[in-house]
Each structure stands twice: as C-alpha cells, then as structure tokens.
Amino acid sequence: MSGPPVKMSTITELREVDALPRPRPTIRNVAERAGVSKSLVSLVLRGSPHVSEHRRQAVLQAARELGYRPNAVARSLVEGRTHLVGALVADLHNPFYAEFLDGLQESLHGDGLRMLIGNSQWDPAFEDEAVAAFLELRVDGLVLLGIAPTSETLVEATSYTPTVVVGERDIELDGVDIVADDDQLGARLAIDHLVGLGHKRIAHIEGPRSSRCEGYLVAMRRHSLAPYIMVEAADSSEEGGKEAATALLTRDPRPTAIFAANDTVALGVLSAAAELGLRVPEDLSVVGYDNTHLSASHHISLTSIDQARRTMGRSAAALLSDRIGDPGKVARLRQVEPELIVRRSTGPA
Amino acid sequence: MSGPPVKMSTITELREVDALPRPRPTIRNVAERAGVSKSLVSLVLRGSPHVSEHRRQAVLQAARELGYRPNAVARSLVEGRTHLVGALVADLHNPFYAEFLDGLQESLHGDGLRMLIGNSQWDPAFEDEAVAAFLELRVDGLVLLGIAPTSETLVEATSYTPTVVVGERDIELDGVDIVADDDQLGARLAIDHLVGLGHKRIAHIEGPRSSRCEGYLVAMRRHSLAPYIMVEAADSSEEGGKEAATALLTRDPRPTAIFAANDTVALGVLSAAAELGLRVPEDLSVVGYDNTHLSASHHISLTSIDQARRTMGRSAAALLSDRIGDPGKVARLRQVEPELIVRRSTGPA
DNA sequence: GACGTGTGATTATCCGGTCAACTTCCGGAT
DNA sequence: ATCCGGAAGTTGACCGGATAATCACACGTC
16 A cells, blocks of 8 residues: 555554544634634634633633644635745755755744645656645745756746745746855865965866856966866766766876865765875865765865855745745845865865 | 845846736636536546536646646645645754655655655754644644654644654554664664674663663673673764773773664764774774764765665555554554664674 | 714625535436 | 436535624713
8 A cells, every 4th residue: 555565574552542533623613612703713813902801711711622723724725825835855865955944944934934845856757746736735935946947837836836946046937036056156265275275286076067167267267277277077976076086186297186066076086085095185185065964074074165055045935935925026046155164185285 | 034144145136027926727717718617627627427528628628728726725624634744853964864754755645645844953842833833734644753742732733633653662642653663673683793793792882772772782692692791871972982982992801893872973983993093894893873874985884774764664654544544543563674784894803 | 862983793705625415408118 | 298317517505714894782972
C-alpha cells in the first residue's frame, strides 16, 4: 500500500485503545453551550468590541471547555484567503534551503502567514504536482527555491498567485519577484581576499553559475591580474573538482590559489592537492563558495563565501507579503550581499 | 514589516505589470460555459460513470478553456477530510529529517496524501504553534519528528488526530504509533564489526541515546569482552567527543577502538587521535552513528551506522495511512533495522 | 407620548464545492 | 395502455465559519 516494500522490522503492540477520536466541536456546539447564536461566538472569537462582557466570558468558557479550535478550512473558504504560503524546494538536503526556510518562516510568521513546504526532489513532474497542490489549496503566495517557473503549470501559477523565485535570476515573468545571491560580489570578495594575501596566480574552477566566473574575471582585471587568469570548467562534484584542479596544478607555473565555484568542487581541489603532495594553505590556497556544513568542519576548514541565507529568506518574505498586499506591483530583483568566511584553507602566497 | 531589518541589498525593478491577477474560475463558471448544472461538472470531474460522453467532453473543454482548478478548501470542508498530513520537524538542517521526509512523502503520495512540513526550530513554543496550525487546518494525520508529545497542545492533538512519533520511544499515549531506529541493534553491528577485525579493547562514548550504550554493553558481554568495557560520557558535540576521547586514549592500556554515540562525537575522537599522534585506522579504529553527510566525505571517511531513514519514513507513512483509515487501532512500535557502513576509519587491530 | 439613537444580539447569506434526493425521459416488459 | 427501471441531469441542503442586514430594547429628548 505505501510505496515499495520496507525491509522488515519489529512491530510491537503497545496497548489497547478504547476511545475513538471524537469529532471536533464546531462553532455551533460552542454557541449552544454558551446559550448564544453562532454569530456571537464568531464575533467574540474575532474580538469584536460590540459584545457584552458577560456573554464574552460565557462564550470563551464554553470554547475552552469544549476544546474548540476554529476550522481554518471553513474560514479560508469564506475569507477567500488561506494565510498560507507554499514554499517549493528542489532538495531538502541542501543546507542552503534549510537555512533559507528558517529565515522565510521567521518573517512570514510576523506577517501572520504560515509556511508550507513542498519538496520536488529535483523532479519536474513532482514540481508541477506540488505546485498544483498548492494552487488547489489556494495558497496566498508561492516561493520557488532552485526552481525556474518554466513549465506551463508554473507559469499559470505565477499569473494567479503572488510568487517569489529564489536563486534563479533569469526569469522574465510579469509580477514575479526574484531574490538571489550577488554572485559577482561574492567572487570579488574571494579574489580580493586572495590578492590581499599576496596571491597573483589565482585560478578559477567554473561551475553552473556563470556569474561567479564573470565576477572572477572582473575582479582579476580590476587588480590588473588579467595575465594570470586561468579558468577550468567542472561539473559540480568532488570528482569534477579534482579533475579540474589536477589540470590546473600540473601547469607550469602552477597557480598559488584556486577559487572554486562551490564547496563541493573545492573539496575535489583539496583531494587533488593532497594527491600531488601540495600542502594547504602553504603551497596552495583554496576558496570555496556556499559555506556548507562541510567547509565549517574542523577537519576541512575551508575558506568560503557565505550566502546570507537567512537574510535571503527574510527578503523573500518581505517581497511576498508586499505582493500579497498589492498584487500587480512591478517585479523586483533583490540581490543579497554574500560574506567571506576565512578559515584555514587560505594563507599568504 | 517582516522580521528584523535585513542587511541592505540591491533592488532593481524589472518591468511593468498591467494585468492584475484574475479571480480563479469556480465550478459555477465552468457549468455556465458548458451549459450544464454545477453538479454535473462535479460528477464529470470526479469521474462518475453516469454521464453522457457528449456532456463530459463539453465540461472538460470548458474547464480546460477557463483554466479551472478545483478548490481544495471547499472540497475539504464538505468532505470533512483534507488529505493533508502535517510533519513537524525540530530541525530542518539535520539530514536525518530531510531523508526521512523523502521517504515519508514518497509513501504518503502513494496513498493520496499530501505532506506539509512545519518547522519548530527546537522551540517548544513554535512546536505548539505549528501543531495548532496543523489542527486548525484539519490535517488528517500528524508526524512528529524528534518531538515528544508532552505539552498540552500536543496531547490534545494526538487525541483528535492520528499521530506517529519518530525517534522518541518513551511515549505512552493511546493511539500513537512510534517509529524508531533499533539503537541496540545498531550498537551491536558496530561492536560485531570491530570484534571481527580482532579488536578487544573497545571503548564507548555515550551520548544522549542510552539504548546505544546498552547495546554496546550487551554486545561486549556477548563476546565475553566484559572486562574490556570502557565507557565515557560526552555531550553531543565535536568538543565533547574530543574531551572524552582524550580521556580514553590516555588510559593505559588504551583502547584500540572507539564506538562513538554519533558521528559528531566521532569527529571529536578523530581530532583527539590526531592530536595524540595516533593514526586512524592503524592505531585506532573509530565507528560513529548516524552516517551523516560528513562521515561520507572522502576527507573523513568514517565507518558509521546508518539509520535507514527512508525506510523509517516509509514505515511512518504506512502506520499513519493505516491509522487514518481506522483510528482507534492499538498503538504500535516499529523498530527499523540500521545498517553498518564500513569506511576507512576502521581496520584490523 | 412619540421619536430618534445606540448597543447587543440574531437572522440570513454567502463562500465553492459534494452528494442525496428528486425529476425527466426512454425503452421494454406486462 | 400501463407500469417499471435505469440512465442522465438538476435541485437543494449542507459543511463551518464570516458578515451585512436586521431587530429588540433601553435611554434620553423635545
């Protein structure tokens, strides 16, 4: 019944149950118990001022005694708003998203909005399905993380529901706000740091985000280091990073520093360096990007660029609340400043 | 308006918007356009067999043309079911939860249920609030991850809504199922592995989960290694692990293997070993628990116990669907078998 | 004593669906 | 000719709340 068969395991019955779950009390039950009309209950619960203290207390007490909880489904139906925001994430394992969501939730909460998380597992079919679910739930807003609204379903979604896209910057849709890390600035921070340490032969391993590479090129030129520019492309894996780094480090003269497109690739650089007998940071400085959990570990201690993920979450919340309040606003792009985190993988040239 | 002020960043206006979001079409609009009653639209959409092909096509076409999407809010209200399951997570950063959720979602999906994720950030106030939100949304089921239902709100929740608790095993509530890793078995796998490599002086660093320590004790005795039992307690941090390991490794004779309560603690053990000039695995074998992302990295490569997180997620889904179908079932405890992942931190004694 | 006036409470609708009950129509058995 | 049964559609009640419109009533006011 539920997915593929699970490896068998122990099942123990804990104890008998007698009472079936009771049905939830409704506003009507509260009204009866308090001896008033259901409208009055509604008024009390919504804090209307035109209710006598006497009745107010009676209603509140009845509600308390019954364990009444308002039915958000019914309320949403009549209000035409759910106060729900759907956040669609490509991959929950990525710590970037986890922290972003923390920031998002924190701020949404302040605006009386609730966050639902959907998880697409990088599968476009799941994306569409999750968004369809959000739309049917009539969420008030949508946040897309690592997902570009290209499919028909997604485009439709953005046209009916206020939407903020995070990470993907090449979106051209009416009324869709964008929050992104300022990749170029991040690359510049990395290069400035290395140049400050006296490095000149600074190579770059290019990943999927081309703006990081651009940032590298711009920064190198600004420091008049154009002759030392070295770029090698790699796919975003440790293996890819290792290959690219090996290629770079066997050149003559070899670079004294490598700025990798992201931390995973940087790990590959570290492996390559170890294999070639190069010490980090004495013989080679390495800078990553994303400041993942891994880079923070004592055993790796990788200098990296941190993407102010919480801040991005808060920005997304602000943009979204704003747009929910007034749809039909001009679409905005907010670039958030990243930060350099210096660790033990970088040192003087 | 949204949370604390955000560090400033670039805002760019992308382009003008003309069309305001239109209101969503309702079933009535579809009915009008197709020239039928709204009931018939409902019947078509729900796949009733008693509809002529002619009308069915007319309805489907009208729905398509209008971009109609059924309103789940309205449907839930009348059905008295939302087909929603709320998963409350203490911490999204923990990869355990992320992978568990993958398994959970996968299986729930097969049962026509949708997963909502709430995030309590380890704060009991947030827990209550998130659960309250789930209850008001009238979710059909609840999954609590790393959260024991002790507060009043949570107990109330379990009495109205089918609930599965994950990780915490000491729950005594009617009708609440439990899914947990079989810690004792996991400990046994670790010890068996080490004994198989010829180790005798196997120490344990105890963490918050006492059953892992029990498993260690039982396994050691089973191998008639009771005289070699050494246990040191530590809090669940790299620092704590380092201290405990240092204490163990400066004993004489020192242990040749350490089984740590979890991977974070095991990292501390590695640090301590490095500081004491002990090579891993030549001089010391180390086993962790949880098989976190870190332990898998080439740079660390820690032998660890993997908690079959996806499987646990699937189990939770199965238990929950089951209980949704028939509340008032006997409460069940499902212990899932963990697995040993051998890496480079263990070797012959 | 007739007439506003304002306060506290109720009544009646509505939200967008589902579904039971009812109507209509048609072919076939009696 | 009458009745029955089933298929195809429609009507209308209902889910649990919010809210506009209405109402009952006590309190001044002239």
